[in-house]
Amino acid sequence: MLTLRSLTKRYGEKTAVDALSLEVAPGKITGFLGPNGAGKSTTMRMILGLDHPTSGTALIKGKRYADHTHPLREVGALLDAKAVHPRRTAYKHLLAMARSHGIPARRVDEVLEATGLSDVAGKQAGSFSLGMGQRLGIAGALLGDPEVLMLDEPVNGLDPDGVLWIRGFLRSLAAQGRTVFVSSHLMSEMEVTADRLVVIGRGRLIADAPMEDILARGSRNAVRVRGPEAQGLHALAGRLVPEAHDVQWVSAHELVVTGLTPERVGDLAHEGHVRLHELRAVEASLEEAYMELTAGSVEFGEARL
């Protein structure tokens, strides 16, 4: 569990994180989204005690990072996968980390196994592909068997296999009851990975809600209705108009209805004995919902997608 209370960071005149309050719950993947410069990395750095808040607090399981006796056993983080000595082998890199935190050496074998790196444990980290480097970073984050995992853009630059692996791996970590907090600018990725989304813009909280709710907020959520009989569809439109936000004709045989569920549209069609060949929810993509949410809070003129 992560708890942010009015977390604020100012750099001179600039407010990078502005009174951010939220809770990140265990057992699920929480996506952390925001346009370029929104304050995601600064927030993560403050949670890890790498940056001091100007005011407010960031708590991991109720305590500040610095107040934990064994912080690596509470929170594992992947901020920059390249922060590894290139000539050290994966095994030696993890062993050095384990030793400096009082973690037994056998845990190194366990995390190598869990991240699929056992076969390359003796290879120098500098020879690793980006995907293997990310796996090594995640192995390091898992060393202390922490309840909280925090990853900054873990799929950035990965090939499809790497992306699939990370997605499945994060899912399994959440299923073990861990708190998984992951930032990404890849909206499509978050749509299939995260259970909950925290969206920030200019350091401020814009949304903190389950993924379905964020998607449902997109104004383009609509129902597409197609039928063989134009007259029947006209009659149906007459029944829809009083209840719907909007009813648009796409063609003589097709309507797009906003503000009603497919169930309601189907029931009204049934009541009016109107034959339908298609009844389909057209969901706003996360990209659309996100663009609407962050409109006006994009720092550099354009959201990075």
Ligand SMILES: Nc1ncnc2c1ncn2[C@@H]1O[C@H](COP(=O)(O)OP(=O)(O)OP(=O)(O)O)[C@@H](O)[C@H]1O
């Ligand atoms: N050390 C610093 N000194 C001054 N300003 C900073 C510093 N670190 C970050 N900022 C500013 O704070 C704001 C938030 O930056 P941050 O890196 O946290 O955003 P972000 O959401 O992680 O963006 P990105 O996706 O580009 O990494 C930006 O305007 C950035 O320029």
